[in-house]
Amino acid sequence: MAIIRNPILFSEQFGLSSSDLEKAGLVDPFLNVDTPLFIDPLLIPKSSIPLISHNALADFRHHFSGVVRLLTISQNEGDTPWKAARRLLSLKEPPENGLGYGTGERSGTSRPEELRETILRTMKEIVTLGAQDPEMISLMGLFEENVGPDTISDLTTRVISTQLVQLTSSFCSAHGVPTKPVKLSPGDDEVLLPHYKGTNGSERAIVLVPRDIIRDLPMANDWSDVQAAIDANRDIRDKVNQFLGTIIKPTVTERKEALRRAALSSPDFMNALLQTLKEVASHYDPNKDALGYYKLKELLHANLDELRVDLAFKLEDGPENVLKVVQKTLEHFKHHVENGNLWEALWEGDKPKKERAAQLIYYAIADTFCEANDLDISPEANMGGGPIDFKFSKGFHARVLVEMKRSSGTVVHGYEKQLEFYQNASRTNYAVFVVIDFGDLGEKLERIMEIRNRRIAAGQRASEIVVIDARKKASASKRH
Template sequence: MARVQNPTLFSAYFGVSPQALAAAGLIDPFLDVDMPLFIDPVLLEKSGNKTINTAAMGRFRKHFEILVRMLNISKAEGDAAWKAARRQLDLSEPPENGLGYGGSGRSGNSRPEDIREAILRTSKEIITLGASDPEMISLMGFFEQDVGPDTISDMTTTVIIEDLAAITEAFCQANGLPLYSSEICASHKLPKYVDPQGRSAPIVLIPEDIVRELPIANDWSDIERAAMENARIRERVNRLLGGIARPTVADRKHALRGAALGSQANFDFFLAAVKENVGSYDPNLDALGYYRLKAIVANGFPGLKQPTRYDLKLGPGEIMRVVKDTIDQFKRHVEAGNLWEELWIGGKPKKERASQLIYYAIADAFCKANDLDISPEANMGGGPIDFKFSSGYQARVLVEMKRSGGTAVHGYEKQLEFYKTASQTEFGVFVIIDYGDLGNKLNEVRRIRDQRLKQGERASEIIVIDATQKASASKRK
């Protein structure tokens, strides 16, 4: 399970102002963990960065025009033209941009060949309809089960890496950051990050307005939201889904394929609808809590220093005290302060990940403020996040956090117990973020805990945090 501990921001490592990055319209990335964002090629021409909307956009179109041309003249899979198209489709994961589902570290990897072949086949199908816009490649995540936004993002990064490197070099030169030659781009020098193990890697910076949030794997709505904004496409998709009560990701993608690939006109309409409705990740809405995480990591958090010291040598019980105090800090700022505002967006609860990342940042800051030789580790992969606090090999405490509208009962009964077994610990805390839709779930979770205690088993503690919308702190009496 990929984990991250003590995340390091680009601005902190290189001693550059976060405001300078923001003024340049660039993301201040973590250097040792991937961010849950992806580059959407549909956003390239909309970017406010001239290098992106001209040079990068032109490079992207030219690159995939070659792919389209090769597929157009290909007579059979595997012939010379098909192989030429295949060479244009590099799906290796570039570690330099720090985006994606990775956890600890940012090392890249390559995707299976069958995914590349699936993209080529679908592209060929679209070309056979008569469509020729090279931006068709941007839409593969809509149609192919194993092609996600991260795949498209990595493919795009590889194509426009020279432009991203130029932007990075210019920013670093303007701010006096050291630059080095690298293998990824011979024409531009890049800053270099050296991790605690002495391994070095070049870094490229990404403009804020060309990224969107990565969807959780089982959340189809984020994959197709832009296209479904169009009533005509929405009606076609719903008709193709027929009487399926709970459509899967595969069902949705199959319906989208049917709605878009019926004719050249349908596809062109589909592509135009996506380009019209897609938008970049909004730091002001911060649906993932990513910018709040960065702010806490960079600036700390008020009121975390405790009057009494902790003695971690006392074992799991003392670590449990630390953990409960970190949760209490989070709970107090949500319930009595204004931190609840960070958990809502447009009158609806933000994704579960937002509360998890903000808690992680507060817990990490808490340990540093109290000079503790311990910090939380968080699984930052594509699925739910769990936390582990440990000191030495034996003393471990796990924290699992669920929103009230989600699978709280399953999370307590099964998921946390699975994590505890995997981590070889009996100590766990289950946190429920209550947005006002908890219903009878709390009673069921408590019943499971009481039953375990009656059987003489160690049962994980339960903490509920009231995250319902409140009046501002200044208006509360």
């Protein structure tokens, strides 16, 4: 995970107004930190941009129709048609679009070959059933646990890259954004795209993406939306319940398996499921802003000064002073949530937003402290067993970890097991566990405090606990 400093928006980098991209219907991406938004192929036909809803859709269907045809005539894995289908199903990362997981400075490596084989096997199973819709690729995240949203998004980006390049080039030409010729793949013709040089010194091309084909998770990877689609169709709901049998409280995994079995029971059912998901798919709503992406842009554009505190710490004196910086960032974040109106950015109507919303807003605040103290902050740093939310570091030895949990989440497990594992992997004694309390914390705080006190009494390492009250409040102007 590369180190991120000073989040940079495309509009900021090229001297534009964010509204320029908004009017064009395009995402204003961060260039040095990826945003967890993904292209959902089910949204392509619904785009308001004809180049996407017509041309890109035609290319998408043509490409995956080719995969379907090849799998139809394939007799065995590894035969000539299978190999040809494999070549069409490239999992190499596409041109940079600033979406997905990671830092936005990725190298463009391919995913494991076994993942591609898994997708091909599932598609072959569906083809053998008799279903032929090329958009079945959209369902792979529903049927296979290892097919994440980034895989579906990147597959789609590669296939519709011609149209994305056209949109990007046209926008840049109209707004005076400098472009350079680049070949997206060996053997391709050169295209004109804007470029960005990252902190690692490498320069990469950027493609812009329409706002109305992105979601926080593609439909087939968001079980809450899938469940809503199932509930809306009685035939699908009854069939899934039939395969769930007598399970009283099925897990998401059990529900997915039941849906998989139901979908593979007949081509008619498979087609009905795909059609239902197409109908209910909707793009990421800026008004709800479930991830806080637009709030983060707002903070970076307008309100950063009021969140800034230029305090200097002697970080060379050891990790204890890195911890002091982290404590100050959390104090500041806590203050603006509890005593200001920042809590509003953590709610979507009457529902708390996802953890990512709090993480992105906290990141904007913490980055100002890191800039003042020449401190590195790595969001979603991988500690060997998965990503910790934040790693603050000054050199190799001075490290502090921060993990955030919503009060409705796995608070006790996160504190007792998960954070401890990350600390061991990172080889640091300093970590802070942050609980965003939306009013449903219950006895979880008492339980993690008991764990902390027990560890301290035994002379063991015990991560700090910070609770931030994010419950709904009256506006600041109405408080006394």
